[in-house]
Amino acid sequence: MINFDLLVAGCDTRCKHCYVNGGPLPRMKGDDAVLCIERLDAIAANLLDEAYFTLDHEPMGHPEIGRVIDAAADTKHIRYHHHGMTTGVGLMRRDDREAVLDRYLSHGFDSFGITIHGGEALHDEIVRRKGAFSASVAFGEFVKTRGAELEVSLMVNRFFPEQREEISATLDRLNPDFVYIALPIFTPHKNGMDYEPYRMSIRDAEVLGEWFRALRKDDAELIERARESSVGFAAEKLQNGRGLKILFSEPQGEKYLAVHPDCLLYMGNSGAETDCLGDLRDLDPEAAAKRISEAPDNRDYGAFYDQSVLPETERLIEALKTLPQETVYGDEPSVIYRGLAALNVPTRILDLRSEQQRQ
Ligand code: SF4
Structure with a gap:
């Protein structure tokens, strides 16, 4: 593919x-x-x-x-x-938004998605744009009135337990056709560290258990997935013999x-x-x-490391042990990349961001 x-x-x-x-x-x-x-x-x-x-x-x-x-x-x-994911800002500021949406629908592209990061203030802080939350919600309401399908991706962070009610109110307002629970993975490129202060822990997933159930999600499975994506779990797995070089040689x-x-x-x-x-x-x-x-x-991002620069597995385990053990990273490889970042292991990824993006 x-x-x-x-x-x-x-x-x-x-x-x-x-x-x-x-x-x-x-x-x-x-x-x-x-x-x-x-x-x-x-x-x-x-x-x-x-x-x-x-x-x-x-x-x-x-x-x-x-x-x-x-x-x-x-x-x-x-x-x-057509994955249909959008912030909503691009469409909602257009005068011809109905014509644009009709063009999508005329080709059968009739499903759209938005991501919600919490209540309005937290959402705008994470996406670094004031008014972004309002635009996403307005987009969701707009496409529903035009008969399109709406998916909401809830990108769970450590503030979700305290913002549950606000998030539930947004979901009630939007009445989406589908709700995803998502966690941003850690990637070894330049933006990688910016999201660190927002990462959830296994404990947050446990606190959210009942709320997940209300969203008709299998809370036990989600808590188990969080556990399997935690720093402590990945370190344990490496310790129990899954060598770093084997992990990086797996077919992509x-x-x-x-x-x-x-x-x-x-x-x-x-x-x-x-x-x-x-x-x-x-x-x-x-x-x-x-x-x-x-x-x-x-x-996956394993392809962007030269195998010759990978550290010994023991060094990586030591680096992972310096990180909060309950922090959840979305999947096991992203925990490994986070550990490699702590060791400053270089990648071959080009930094093509503009000056504006860097600031
Ligand atoms: S900044 Fe990145 S994550 Fe955010 S909406 Fe744009 S492409 Fe998606």
């Missing part, structure tokens, strides 16, 4: 947990976006693996999103994956690439780019497909 992440419009927020380098970026020109989709289709025609692409970070903020969506729906060899099975607003094509998901393959508009599709096919898979 090969995935291309096409960044056409930057993002209206600068979330502290963002692992795809969201934030304000220059927009891709409408003509370029359509041409890039055509070029991706031509590359996919030369690939043996199944290929698909997404439009990220906040495509609904692009002035010409209508024709970009038309082009995305009109490919022959590459499939457009998927390849991620990113296309930036300047049309440069990179190996690696956005935020975790390693090599630039050139300007997508000028690439020979056959040669590009060959190069992509020959590149190693990079599904």
Whole structure:
């Protein structure tokens, strides 16, 4: 499976947990976006693996999103994956929001999602934009009135126990078709540490048990998942013989690439780019497909470390023991990456953020 992440419009927020380098970026020109989709289709025609692409970070903020969506729906060899996640800011500030939404719906892209980080003040603090909570909720209400499906991703942090009622009131107001419970993973790129003060612990998951049940979630399973994603559990597992090098040699099975607003094509998901393959508009599709096919898979961030720089497992266990043992990181590999960050183990990820994003 090969995935291309096409960044056409930057993002209206600068979330502290963002692992795809969201934030304000220059927009891709409408003509370029359509041409890039055509070029991706031509590359996919030369690939043996199944290929698909997404439009990220906040495509609904692009002035010409209508024709970009038309082009995305009109490919022959590459499939457009509409994930529908948005901050809502891009669409809700547009005068033509009804026409834009209708364009999505006309192609059958009728499911959309927003992420909620807590009550209004906490949400805006985490996504680093005042008014973002109101825009997300207004977006949710808007798409529901137009007959679209709404999913809400609750990104659980350590303030959820004290903000339960406020969050429940938001859910009552939105009446979403589906609610996800999500935890941001730790990634070894430059934004990685910003979310640390918000991470939940196993204890928070236990306190939220009854509340999870009210959301029709299996609280026992969620608490167990939290335990299995904690620092202490990962250290214990490493101690019991799961060597670091074995973990990093496991097959990845998927390849991620990113296309930036300047049309440069990179190996690696956005935020975790390693090599630039050139300007997508000028690439020979056959040669590009060959190069992509020959590149190693990079599904998880383990692909961005050189095996030769990995520390001995014992050193990593010592580093993990210096971290709060009950902290939950979303999955076991992300705990390992957090430990490697504590040891300052270098990655091959390029830092492509603009000055504005860095501040
Ligand atoms: S997490 Fe998503 S919404 Fe937030 S800055 Fe990153 S891309 Fe944008």
